Amino acid sequence: MSMKxxxxxxxxxxxxxxxxxxxxxxxxxxxxxxxxxxxxRFGMLLAGSIKHxxxxxxxxxxxxxxxxxxxxxxxxxxxxxxxxxIGECALSxxxxxxxxxxxxxxxxxxxxxxxxxxxxxxxxxxxAGVVKLIEKVGSKT
Amino acid sequence: MIYLxxxxxxxxxxxxxxxxFASWVDRKVTARVxxxxxxxxxxxxxxxxxxxxxxxxxPRGASRNTFLLSPVAGLSxxxxxxxxxxVVGLRPGDGFLGDWIVAIYLxxxxxxxxxxxxxxxxxxxxxxxxxxxMKLVLAYELPFVLAALVPVIRAGLILRLGDIVVAQQxxxxxxxxxxxxxxxxxxxxxxxxxxxxVPFDIPEAETEIIHGPLVDxxxxxxxxxxxxxxxxxxxxxxxxxxLYLGGIxxxxxxxxxxxxKYLVLVAIITVIRxxxxxxxxxxxxxxxxxxVTILSVIAVVLAVLGL
Ligand code: SF4
Numbered sequence: 001m002s003m004k005x006x007x008x009x010x011x012x013x014x015x016x017x018x019x020x021x022x023x024x025x026x027x028x029x030x031x032x033x034x035x036x037x038x039x040x041r042f043g044m045l046l047a048g049s050i051k052h053x054x055x056x057x058x059x060x061x062x063x064x065x066x067x068x069x070x071x072x073x074x075x076x077x078x079x080x081x082x083x084x085x086i087g088e089c090a091l092s093x094x095x096x097x098x099x100x101x102x103x104x105x106x107x108x109x110x111x112x113x114x115x116x117x118x119x120x121x122x123x124x125x126x127x128a129g130v131v132k133l134i135e136k137v138g139s140k141t
Numbered sequence: 142m143i144y145l146x147x148x149x150x151x152x153x154x155x156x157x158x159x160x161x162f163a164s165w166v167d168r169k170v171t172a173r174v175x176x177x178x179x180x181x182x183x184x185x186x187x188x189x190x191x192x193x194x195x196x197x198x199x200p201r202g203a204s205r206n207t208f209l210l211s212p213v214a215g216l217s218x219x220x221x222x223x224x225x226x227x228v229v230g231l232r233p234g235d236g237f238l239g240d241w242i243v244a245i246y247l248x249x250x251x252x253x254x255x256x257x258x259x260x261x262x263x264x265x266x267x268x269x270x271x272x273x274x275m276k277l278v279l280a281y282e283l284p285f286v287l288a289a290l291v292p293v294i295r296a297g298l299i300l301r302l303g304d305i306v307v308a309q310q311x312x313x314x315x316x317x318x319x320x321x322x323x324x325x326x327x328x329x330x331x332x333x334x335x336x337x338x339v340p341f342d343i344p345e346a347e348t349e350i351i352h353g354p355l356v357d358x359x360x361x362x363x364x365x366x367x368x369x370x371x372x373x374x375x376x377x378x379x380x381x382x383x384l385y386l387g388g389i390x391x392x393x394x395x396x397x398x399x400x401x402k403y404l405v406l407v408a409i410i411t412v413i414r415x416x417x418x419x420x421x422x423x424x425x426x427x428x429x430x431x432x433v434t435i436l437s438v439i440a441v442v443l444a445v446l447g448l
Binding site for chain 1: 168172175176177178179180181184187188190191194195196197198347348351352355356357358359360363
C-alpha cells in the first residue's frame with residue numbers, strides 16, 4: 001500500500017455533510033466524538049472546513065435543494081477522498097422514498113465507499129462501518 | 142557550515158520532532174482531561190504525512206503565489222527563530238548583540254504569514270479570521286515585549302539572549318524575583334494568544350468561522366501550517382524558558398531540569414486551554430491592553446527598582 005493511503009487511513013479527518021436528514025443521524029455522528037466512544041484514538045478528527053477533509057460522512061435523503069450543494073462540496077474535497085453514507089435516508093431514502101423531493105438515492109449521485117444502515121445507526125455501528133472502510137481500502141491496494 | 146548544521150539539525154529536525162511531541166502531549170492531556178483515551182504517539186506526524194500526500198487546491202480568485210508562499214515564510218521564520226534559540230540555549234557565548242530583538246520579530250512572522258495567507262485565499266471567512274488575528278497581534282504584542290524586557294533589565298540592559306542566560310545562571314532565574322514572576326505570567330498569557338489556543342483562539346474559532354485563515358488551505362500547504370504551529374508549540378515555551386527560567390543545560394541532572402521546565406510550561410498552556418471558554422475579540426483586546434499591559438508595566442518598574 002502506498003505511503004499516502006496508509007497515512008490517510010491512520011488519520012482520516014471526517015467532514016459531516018447533511019443533505020436534509022431529520023438530524024438524528026447527525027447527533028449520532030457527534031456521539032462518536034464524545035468521551036464514551038472517542039474516535040480521536042483512531043486519529044479521526046472532525047474537520048470544520050471541507051478542504052481539510054478526507055472522509056465525507058453523508059446523512060439525509062438528498063433532496064432537490066441540497067443535492068446541488070452536495071455535488072459542489074464533493075468536488076471541493078482534496079483527493080484522495082472517501083465517502084460514507086450514514087443512515088437509511090442516505091442509503092435508500094428510507095421513509096422518504098415516495099417523496100416528490102427525493103428523486104434518487106445518494107449512491108446514484110456520487111460514488112459511495114461504505115454504507116452504514118440504521119435509522120439512526122448507533123455510534124458503535126458507525127465506528128464499525130469506518131473500520132470496514134479502512135479494511136476495504138487497505139485490502140484493495 | 143556550523144550555522145547550517147544548527148539551522149537544519151537543531152532548528153528544523155529537532156524542533157520539528159519536539160514540536161510534534163509537544164502537540165501530542167497537548168492532545169493527549171486534553172483527551173485525559175475530558176476522560177478520553179486520546180490519539181497515539183505518532184498521530185501528529187501521521188497527520189502531517191497524510192496532508193503532504195493530499196491534493197493542494199488553490200481557490201479561484203486567490204492570489205496564487207502569496208497563497209502558496211505564506212506558509213513557507215511562516216515555517217522558515219520559525220526554523221530560524223528556533224535555531225537562534227538553540228544556539229543561545231546550548232552555547233550562551235555564541236549569540237550576537239540584538240538577538241533578543243531578532244527572536245521577538247521572528248516569532249511574530251508566523252502570525253503575519255497566517256494573516257497574509259488568509260487574505261490571499263479570498264475566502265470571506267478567512268478574511269474575517271485574518272482581521273481578527275491582526276487585532277489579536279496588536280493586542281498581545283505590546284505586553285509581550287514589555288514582559289520580555291524584564292529579563293533584559295535584570296541582566297543589566299543588554300539585548301543579548303546569551304548574556305541573559307549567563308546572568309540568570311549567576312544570580313538565579315528571572316522568575317525567582319517578584320518582577321520576573323509577574324512578567325512570566327504575562328508572557329504565558331501572550332503565548333497562549335500567539336499560539337491561538339483557547340481562550341484566545343478567536344481567529345480560528347472552529348465553531349463560528351471554521352478555522353478562519355486556514356479554511357481554504359489543503360494538502361501540503363496546510364501541512365506546512367500545521368507543522369509551523371506544532372513547532373511554535375515548542376519554540377515559544379522554549380523562549381520563555383530562556384528568558385525567565387534560566388535556559389537549558391544538557392549536562393547531568395540539568396537535562397532533567399530543562400525537560401521539566403519545558404513540560405511544566407506546556408502543561409500550564411494546555412490546562413488553560415482546557416478550562417476556559419473562548420472570549421470575543423473586543424474582550425481579548427480590552428484584556429490585553431488593560432490588566433495585562435498594566436501588569437507588565439508594573440513588572441518593568443519593579444525590575445528597574447531591582448526587585
Ligand atoms: S436515517 Fe432515520 S435518523 Fe437518519 S436522517 Fe433518516 S430518518 Fe433521520
